Amino acid sequence: MKENERVGSQPTIDDVARVAGVSRATAARVLGSYGYVGADTRKKVFAAAKKLAYQPNQLARSMATGRSKTIGVVIADIENLYFARAIRAITDTASAKGFAVILATTDEDIALEREAVRVLLSKRVDGLIVSPTSSIDVDHLKRARDGGCPLVLLDRRVPVLNADTFAIDNYGAAHQAVASLIAKGHQRIALVSNAPSHGEKEYLISSVRERIDGYRAALHDANIEIDPNLVVLGGWDIEKLAEKVRRLFDTPDRPSAVLATDSSVALVLLNVFRNLRLVIPDEVSLISFDDADWTAAVTPPLTVVSQPIRELAAAATEDLIARLTGETTETSRETLLQATLVVRDSVSTASAQQPSGKVKRPRKASK
Amino acid sequence: MKENERVGSQPTIDDVARVAGVSRATAARVLGSYGYVGADTRKKVFAAAKKLAYQPNQLARSMATGRSKTIGVVIADIENLYFARAIRAITDTASAKGFAVILATTDEDIALEREAVRVLLSKRVDGLIVSPTSSIDVDHLKRARDGGCPLVLLDRRVPVLNADTFAIDNYGAAHQAVASLIAKGHQRIALVSNAPSHGEKEYLISSVRERIDGYRAALHDANIEIDPNLVVLGGWDIEKLAEKVRRLFDTPDRPSAVLATDSSVALVLLNVFRNLRLVIPDEVSLISFDDADWTAAVTPPLTVVSQPIRELAAAATEDLIARLTGETTETSRETLLQATLVVRDSVSTASAQQPSGKVKRPRKASK
DNA sequence: TTGAAAGCGCTAACAA
DNA sequence: TTGTTAGCGCTTTCAA
Numbered sequence: 112m113k114e115n116e117r118v119g120s121q122p123t124i125d126d127v128a129r130v131a132g133v134s135r136a137t138a139a140r141v142l143g144s145y146g147y148v149g150a151d152t153r154k155k156v157f158a159a160a161k162k163l164a165y166q167p168n169q170l171a172r173s174m175a176t177g178r179s180k181t182i183g184v185v186i187a188d189i190e191n192l193y194f195a196r197a198i199r200a201i202t203d204t205a206s207a208k209g210f211a212v213i214l215a216t217t218d219e220d221i222a223l224e225r226e227a228v229r230v231l232l233s234k235r236v237d238g239l240i241v242s243p244t245s246s247i248d249v250d251h252l253k254r255a256r257d258g259g260c261p262l263v264l265l266d267r268r269v270p271v272l273n274a275d276t277f278a279i280d281n282y283g284a285a286h287q288a289v290a291s292l293i294a295k296g297h298q299r300i301a302l303v304s305n306a307p308s309h310g311e312k313e314y315l316i317s318s319v320r321e322r323i324d325g326y327r328a329a330l331h332d333a334n335i336e337i338d339p340n341l342v343v344l345g346g347w348d349i350e351k352l353a354e355k356v357r358r359l360f361d362t363p364d365r366p367s368a369v370l371a372t373d374s375s376v377a378l379v380l381l382n383v384f385r386n387l388r389l390v391i392p393d394e395v396s397l398i399s400f401d402d403a404d405w406t407a408a409v410t411p412p413l414t415v416v417s418q419p420i421r422e423l424a425a426a427a428t429e430d431l432i433a434r435l436t437g438e439t440t441e442t443s444r445e446t447l448l449q450a451t452l453v454v455r456d457s458v459s460t461a462s463a464q465q466p467s468g469k470v471k472r473p474r475k476a477s478k
Numbered sequence: 479m480k481e482n483e484r485v486g487s488q489p490t491i492d493d494v495a496r497v498a499g500v501s502r503a504t505a506a507r508v509l510g511s512y513g514y515v516g517a518d519t520r521k522k523v524f525a526a527a528k529k530l531a532y533q534p535n536q537l538a539r540s541m542a543t544g545r546s547k548t549i550g551v552v553i554a555d556i557e558n559l560y561f562a563r564a565i566r567a568i569t570d571t572a573s574a575k576g577f578a579v580i581l582a583t584t585d586e587d588i589a590l591e592r593e594a595v596r597v598l599l600s601k602r603v604d605g606l607i608v609s610p611t612s613s614i615d616v617d618h619l620k621r622a623r624d625g626g627c628p629l630v631l632l633d634r635r636v637p638v639l640n641a642d643t644f645a646i647d648n649y650g651a652a653h654q655a656v657a658s659l660i661a662k663g664h665q666r667i668a669l670v671s672n673a674p675s676h677g678e679k680e681y682l683i684s685s686v687r688e689r690i691d692g693y694r695a696a697l698h699d700a701n702i703e704i705d706p707n708l709v710v711l712g713g714w715d716i717e718k719l720a721e722k723v724r725r726l727f728d729t730p731d732r733p734s735a736v737l738a739t740d741s742s743v744a745l746v747l748l749n750v751f752r753n754l755r756l757v758i759p760d761e762v763s764l765i766s767f768d769d770a771d772w773t774a775a776v777t778p779p780l781t782v783v784s785q786p787i788r789e790l791a792a793a794a795t796e797d798l799i800a801r802l803t804g805e806t807t808e809t810s811r812e813t814l815l816q817a818t819l820v821v822r823d824s825v826s827t828a829s830a831q832q833p834s835g836k837v838k839r840p841r842k843a844s845k
Numbered sequence: 846t847t848g849a850a851a852g853c854g855c856t857a858a859c860a861a
Numbered sequence: 862t863t864g865t866t867a868g869c870g871c872t873t874t875c876a877a
């Protein structure tokens with residue numbers, strides 16, 4: 112213990128100034144690297160700072176400048192690999208630019224999302240990256256944005272918010288996937304998602320809505336009649352989803368192919384198919400969104416729609432930080448990245464599939 | 479725009495006080511819910527606060543109180559499901575207690591870890607949860623702790639730090655897994671990990687070190703000679719690890735069973751085995767740490783060591799917050815949770831395994 | 846029960 | 862080039 116150090120507490124800029132024999136303002140100038148400072152004054156200050164192991168207090172700095180060098184990230188579920196990758200890209204990009212990341216998780220619960228935004232705002236994050244749970248219930252986001260907190264949307268679009276948006280071309284991706292199925296002769300193609308089924312179409316998160324639209328369009332383009340029963344939505348409830356899927360596939364005129372909107376859904380399907388003793392791709396073909404690391408390791412390796420989520424998230428973060436730094440166009444823009452179909456072995460031509468002992472020809476359909 | 483609101487800026491407690499017609503101190507008392515305040519004064523203040531949509535500035539509050547209601551989490555890689563689950567449990571637990579979480583990722587790079595700790599400290603987090611990359615290079619952690627920032631270790635132990643630690647009983651878990659393999663008649667059992675191979679044993683992160691110890695002990699207990707070549711370490715490099723594994727298994731006297739220290743390693747093994755056309759469990763048995771969601775979906779379903787990481791992380795967070803709140807014993811303690819072996823179908827009895835056309839080296843032992 | 850005033854550690858005019 | 866000083870928004874003695 113020496114000089115003016117008080118026990119326990121960290122040294123402040125005043126301590127540094129005193130040890131260096133200069134005024135606080137001067138010390139602040141060299142430590143904050145702004146303004147003019149004489150060469151040897153600077154040296155003295157640095158020496159003092161090192162001697163005291165001075166670490167600037169970001170909190171105080173934030174108070175004074177009004178900027179916290181922190182961004183808030185609001186996302187549904189970090190255990191979902193897709194979001195985990197996003198968060199990883201965000202933290203990497205942010206920390207490379209000197210920003211820290213406060214993470215909040217909502218579990219697709221709008222109340223939690225609202226609360227998360229409130230907390231982040233109270234911590235005075237400089238900006239927000241959010242993947243909104245609802246396309247409708249966005250007042251809290253609007254307020255944040257209007258209150259001066261730059262907002263960037265990731266993965267999901269909310270046009271009314273008029274915010275910079277970074278998303279996948281979900282329509283195109285689904286269209287392409289379904290078209291590839293059709294090209295293989297499939298006609299009865301299902302789409303399975305974890306999203307909520309209740310409420311109006313507008314309530315669906317944009318990614319799922321767009322995938323359904325792409326799915327429909329592809330069928331329509333091929334003059335295949337659309338059977339609404341083939342779109343199954345789970346409402347974020349894995350058990351329920353599994354049950355619905357089981358019912359759909361436990362019939363003679365079951366779909367011959369299915370598109371899963373994310374890898375956790377694919378897992379559910381894999382499970383159901385195993386229980387039903389349906390073999391992929393001989394009896395049912397499968398394409399899933401998300402190139403999760405395990406999709407290539409199962410038997411057979413899964414054909415997937417690979418989404419460039421890392422690039423997307425990195426771009427979103429850079430955009431946000433650019434806005435924070437002021438280097439920005441005023442108008443909000445939307446960035447759409449293309450997904451790519453990674454063909455592996457979970458799709459077969461429909462004609463080669465086993466009708467599993469039943470005659471395929473639909474009779475008077477029994478519901 | 480009405481009254482004294484300034485454009486853009488958020489209302490402060492002074493605004494509330496003015497609108498309510500009381501002093502700032504009084505307003506602060508009711509908004510911060512401390513001290514004595516008259517019933518109707520309180521009502522007036524609340525009314526004013528609601529009218530202005532007042533949101534307290536946590537930054538300012540932190541400055542004044544010296545506590546930020548934020549904890550820092552330093553972890554290797556969020557894309558690893560194990561850590562993703564940990565982070566999820568941490569954020570859930572923390573936010574339930576009113577704490578936010580700043581996340582930093584190190585990629586097992588000690589320099590990044592040091593930098594992350596520095597940044598978190600400068601943001602004045604109230605406490606730190608870290609899963610240290612090194613058992614040796616921990617000065618930055620020691621300094622943080624000594625500097626008055628409570629520190630809790632997660633998943634990995636560093637005895638010299640003398641910090642509260644929450645970890646799995648890795649020794650026991652590995653011992654049990656290997657013993658179960660031995661009980662099935664396996665003798666040549668490999669252990670494969672992603673951890674770095676260079677340097678001394680002490681450099682290994684504790685989890686892997688302990689698993690290796692448990693593995694050795696189980697072999698030793700069964701009087702099986704230990705072959706150092708059967709422990710392969712990858713150095714966080716997936717490609718290199720795959721190559722090493724390929725070499726190990728592309729020989730006639732390849733191991734008949736293998737223990738993977740995490741699910742990403744299992745993925746590597748699955749890949750290598752597929753290329754080598756080794757079928758599980760007929761030709762090689764596999765047990766992996768981590769009950770990742772996909773492990774039950776592959777063929778065959780994998781026998782795994784399920785680690786209660788969520789419980790562990792939640793307990794760590796609660797412990798940290800308890801320390802922050804002062805309800806704490808002075809001494810540091812260690813919490814060890816048991817892992818459980820989830821038996822599925824990736825292990826067969828050694829005698830049933832195909833020697834893949836080669837004559838098995840004659841051995842006396844057979845129990 | 847309330848108010849006045851002194852900080853928390855830093856930045857940023859404004860003077861010197 | 863450097864120092865003085867007034868905040869940032871809140872908490873918290875100490876008086877009243």
